[in-house]
Amino acid sequence: MSSDKERFRKSKKGTRAVHSGTSPSKNSLNTPVYQSSTFFLDDNAYDMWMNGKPRAPVYSGRYYNPTNRAVERKIAHLEGAEDALVFSSGMAAICTTLLNFLGQGERLVTTRNLYGGTLLSLDQDFVRFGIDVHYIDVKDLGAVEQALKEKETKVLYCETVTNPLLEVSDLPKLAALAKKYGAVSIVDSTFATPIACNPIEHGFDLVIHSVTKMLNGHSDLLGGTVVGSTEMINQIWYKLRNFGGSMDPHQASLVERGIKTLQIRYDRSTKTAGLLAEWLEKHPKIEKVIYPGLKSHNDFELSKNMMSGSGNMVSFVVKGGDEAGRKLMDNTEVASQAISLGGVESLISMPYTTTHASWTQEDRLNAGIDLGFIRFSTGLEDFDDLRDDFDQALSLL
Numbered sequence: 001m002s003s004d005k006e007r008f009r010k011s012k013k014g015t016r017a018v019h020s021g022t023s024p025s026k027n028s029l030n031t032p033v034y035q036s037s038t039f040f041l042d043d044n045a046y047d048m049w050m051n052g053k054p055r056a057p058v059y060s061g062r063y064y065n066p067t068n069r070a071v072e073r074k075i076a077h078l079e080g081a082e083d084a085l086v087f088s089s090g091m092a093a094i095c096t097t098l099l100n101f102l103g104q105g106e107r108l109v110t111t112r113n114l115y116g117g118t119l120l121s122l123d124q125d126f127v128r129f130g131i132d133v134h135y136i137d138v139k140d141l142g143a144v145e146q147a148l149k150e151k152e153t154k155v156l157y158c159e160t161v162t163n164p165l166l167e168v169s170d171l172p173k174l175a176a177l178a179k180k181y182g183a184v185s186i187v188d189s190t191f192a193t194p195i196a197c198n199p200i201e202h203g204f205d206l207v208i209h210s211v212t213k214m215l216n217g218h219s220d221l222l223g224g225t226v227v228g229s230t231e232m233i234n235q236i237w238y239k240l241r242n243f244g245g246s247m248d249p250h251q252a253s254l255v256e257r258g259i260k261t262l263q264i265r266y267d268r269s270t271k272t273a274g275l276l277a278e279w280l281e282k283h284p285k286i287e288k289v290i291y292p293g294l295k296s297h298n299d300f301e302l303s304k305n306m307m308s309g310s311g312n313m314v315s316f317v318v319k320g321g322d323e324a325g326r327k328l329m330d331n332t333e334v335a336s337q338a339i340s341l342g343g344v345e346s347l348i349s350m351p352y353t354t355t356h357a358s359w360t361q362e363d364r365l366n367a368g369i370d371l372g373f374i375r376f377s378t379g380l381e382d383f384d385d386l387r388d389d390f391d392q393a394l395s396l397l
């Protein structure tokens with residue numbers, strides 16, 4: 001068999017997930033774990049290193065590790081991008097990438113409707129560095145254009161599908177606006193996964209994922225990645241080297257194994273999520289269900305055009321507020337009460353008091369995150385069992 005993994009770029013996504021990047025050694029079928037902090041300085045390595053070339057194979061993680069490289073190639077292929085870098089966590093990928101483009105006095109245009117950890121870092125760190133963090137509503141394209149026009153902007157940043165309101169960003173229009181005003185467009189596409197959406201095809205420059213979630217899919221590690229053109233990824237490589245948030249090769253090996261089943265996990269959990277959303281929407285004890293695949297969702301049409309699946313995340317509001325919400329979570333027996341998402345096991349949490357607890361009350365309520373708001377990450381359990389579990393838990397309210 002050919003070891004040229006580039007041929008898989010043209011394959012369907014399930015095939016790419018299995019074969020792209022995998023880098024066997026001698027007669028091994030799988031990529032070995034190169035558990036080594038350093039590598040022999042042969043002529044090539046020495047030459048690359050001395051000439052300041054990215055990925056000189058002289059030192060692990062921060063420079064180059066073959067196990068990490070296998071994962072980078074696999075993710076790049078899945079996103080239809082030239083190249084990728086992996087990091088120790090999603091936050092390492094986000095901060096390293098943004099700080100490659102932003103310095104003192106330079107402007108970032110983004111929304112407050114972001115992953116809680118990203119918002120914390122922008123408010124606590126980026127502002128302290130003198131970076132001009134300018135918030136607008138990315139759903140308001142007029143406001144986006146105004147913000148890009150009124151001051152030179154280095155980066156436009158948003159998320160494909162937001163947490164936990166599952167709002168869908170209009171990626172083609174946002175990418176076009178960024179291009180028009182010379183800003184680099186960067187999107188955190190964790191909730192969409194490369195199976196449902198490839199933002200580069202919609203014109204975005206860079207795509208970030210928290211690999212911790214559905215890409216790895218087994219709730220057993222943290223990881224992050226950024227994907228884009230060779231030119232930009234090489235630039236960001238120097239920041240990975242300097243800041244040091246590198247992935248460990250053992251972690252990379254687990255991620256590679258996880259991604260091999262990404263498509264079937266995505267398809268299965270998305271199908272179950274859709275059935276649950278429809279079932280919950282009809283339940284008398286449920287106030288509201290938020291799921292992009294439901295006709296009642298504001299972005300139903302946009303998500304249908306932009307994505308090839310509505311994802312495994314379902315949000316809903318239970319009647320009876322905080323007390324009812326807590327009771328429901330305590331009563332579920334199949335879904336575990338925990339934050340995080342995208343794993344094989346279903347997880348249930350209340351963003352108001354967990355992932356979004358650090359937000360001001362005003363921010364939470366403005367975003368529609370009220371007491372009794374529940375976020376559900378659909379795992380791989382059978383629909384019948386999840387539905388029956390919700391049925392019994394709701395009957396106790």
Ligand SMILES: *Cc1c(COP(=O)(O)O)cnc(C)c1O
Pocket residue numbers: 089090091092115117118159163188190191210211212213222223224
């Ligand atoms: C979890 C998450 C992150 C942060 O990733 P870590 O791996 O926990 O650092 C960033 N963005 C989104 C959308 C996430 O869900």
